[in-house]
Amino acid sequence: MKYLPLKKKKEFQRALKVGKRAYAATLSVVYFPSERIRYAVCVGKKYGKSVQRNRLKRLLREAFRAQAPSLEVPCTFLLIPKISDRYAYSAFRRDIGVIFRKEKLCRNP
RNA sequence: CGAGCGGACUACGCGGUCGCGGCGCGCCAUGUGCGCGAUGAGGAAAGUCCGGGCAUCGCAGGGCAGGACGCCUGAUAACGUCAGGUGAAGGCGACUUCAAGGAAAGUGCAACAGAAAUAGACCGCCCGCCGAAUCCCCGGUCUCGGGGUGCCCACAGGGAACACCUGCGGCGGCGGGUAAGGAUGGAAAGGCGAGGCAAGAGCUCACCGACGGGACGGUAACGCCCCGUGCCAUGUAAACCCCGUCCGAUGCAAGUUUGGGUUCCGUUCACACAGGGCUGCCCGUCCGAACGGAACCGUGAAUAACGCUGGAGCCCAUCGGCGACGGUGGGCGUAGAUAAAUGACCGCGCUCGACAGAACCCGGCUUACAGGUCCGGUCGGAUC
């Protein structure tokens, strides 16, 4: 099962317009229900140079991929990390799980 | 052994599980799919500072403007790059650094200090004349008037004399000569020594430097030697500029294909000198259309495909060359994304892992960088 990325600028604008927002310590999430599980990460130039940005995107994708199988309701997600000096995989993975439970999107309470 | 110099290379490794990009093959039978296989960032991929390829502008032509470069010879597709030399500067040395043409083509600038700044004469030195020279104040304004200070000193000779005359010297004034010396400065009209002179001065001479000419060596920059000229001309051209060489513009968001069809309406400029393109301007040259709105069918539209990676390619051997590099032969197939691919976890090892992520492609430059490996010189110390 693949998780599809969002690509077009219009899709991002639509998500930001209709989606619900949820927050955790290391990142924010915008989501709305859709037919399949889709996601994107938002990492602009303010997060650093290309090496730092690529590293951040890899960590977010890996954390999302680890938590996604527990989802019950298929949605489209935008992952927006908070700016920091150090980014950790374990913190992203934990906070994504926290948000899923808080928004009642997964089976295990 | 210590210190230092130059060059080349490398950029954590191995195993396992789950994932990512495009590619190939297979399957389910077309979707926003599944499986297998090999493959997948750099020495700087960076900054975008130069040079090219490639593409479009009809051709890429001439001139002006503008820009870049600047010792010589070579390498190269080209370069502001590289190699080998020359010169200058630094270092005991290995070696390093240098935008290194022209200042008698012209213009500009040179603060402060200093007597004087691109030329000059304040002091000084010397010669001549003078001692009612001269200096100060007020008025006037360029011919001056009034008031005050002031009739120099020492020595020698003549002389009755402290008068007066003469002489040497000092002090002061005026006129002239001079550019040796003078607190400065980045720079003071070649330097230094001797002769010469009233005092001085390339005025004269030796040496060094500079300039001009010639011979020799070198492809050349240049080196070296000889002869001549007493020497005139500060610095700055990364100030304007002059000389020589080179440069058409725009850049893959270039550009090509699809991006619809029919009907109607409107605007602009034309049927030769107006408009538009090539170019910032001129010459020259080319073109007949361009744009906007409405209705119906159709519709993925900053999209899709191409450009997009086989190229001045990389590696090895050999030959030519001091070298950059070139020739020949053999081998290799090596990212191609587009919200944009290398990660997470576990185990082991060690020196505990820096700077950092392709976006059309190459050649350089510059900048960032934890360490590690190899090679070749140098200096110092000790021992033999």
Add this chain to the structure above:
RNA sequence: GCGCGAGUCGCCUAGCGGUAUGGCGUCAGCUUCCCAAGCUGAUUCCGGCGGGUUCGACUCCCGUCUCGCGCU
């Protein structure tokens, strides 16, 4: 990706080869019963950073850092 521009006092600026100008601010004094306003004086920058050219660089040249803008 490609092409441009700017960094001067705590803030905003001027100047563009000769040790940096003005305003706001801050501090002190005068004025007032006190405050504000006003007046007077003082304080503050060695020029984003590193080299080079020059006697001398904020200024000219090169490199670098940061910030900003344009092209779809």
